[in-house]
Amino acid sequence: AQSVSQHNHHVILSEAASLELGCNYSYGGTVNLFWYVQYPGQHLQLLLKYFSGDPLVKGIKGFEAEFIKSKFSFNLRKPSVQWSDTAxxxxxxxxYNQAGTALIFGKGTTLSVSS
Amino acid sequence: DAGVTQSPTHLIKTRGQQVTLRCSPKSGHDTVSWYQQALGQGPQFIFQYYEEEERQRGNFPDRFSGHQFPNYSSELNVNALLLGDSALYLCASSAGFTGELFFGEGSRLTVL
Structure with a gap:
């Protein structure tokens, strides 16, 4: 069965620090990968996605993620976090071969950025 | 352009009762998925509706059922509520099967 593992449960950073959140998945075939973000009091929204092509994908607000197929990983990065990235x-x-759009989510990582 | 809207936002039920949650998808979207998010967990897929039929189902018991109407809106019904059904229920819509989902703010269900 597919699963997603997020290594960090809670990350605390100061503004301007660099961010990397780990994500590993288990699935034997081709995958589509996503990072969603939930800001305080808001709904889940798509941050970035990988379907195919360049394994380095860029999303909104300066976030990027790298798909490393050999490591089954899709880590999220941002060079310099802001207080508003708290989420x-x-x-x-x-x-990829799965009918429908059922996504398997990890348990999430809470990011707290102090100003 | 309205996004995904869900109702009610909060509700409290007692064990054994039944609940119905409602969802209107984003304009232009024809596919609706439901997720359960327990405290401290990621969303778990319940089922997906497309063309008024359940197209895909996650690992949830038959107590969880749903419906999609011709206008693409959807309902989630849960019968014989258990304490463990307390969670945030998220509706997500999409156009097609790309996996790019648009989520509503959720309905928080508390079962006492």
Whole structure:
């Protein structure tokens, strides 16, 4: 069965620090990968996605993620975080051959950025 | 352009009762998915509706059922509520099966 593992439960950073959130998935075939973000009091929204092509994908607000197929990983990065990046971040995977759009989510990582 | 809207936002039920949650998808979207998010967990897929039929189902018991209407809106029904059903229920819509989902703010269900 597919699963997603997010290594960090809670990350605390100061503004301007660099961020890397780990995500590993288990699935034997081709995957679509996503990072969703939930800001305090807001709904889940898509941060970035990988379907195919360049394994380094860029999303909104300066975030990027790198798909490393050999490591089954899709880590999220940002060179310099801001206080407004405080949120919960979820990695999700969809099997390419899987009908429908059921996403398997990780448990999430809470990011707290202090100013 | 309205996004995904869900109702009610909060509700409290007792064990054994039944609940119905409602969702209107984002304009132009024809596919609706439901997720359960327990405290401290990521969303878990319940089922997905497309063309008024359940197209895909996650690992949830038959107590969880749903419906999609011709206008693409959807309902989630849960019968014989258990304490463990307390969670945030998220509706997500999409156009097609790309996996790019647009989420509503959720319905928080508390079962006492």
């Amino acid at each position: 919960e971040y979820f990695c999700a995977v969809k099997g």
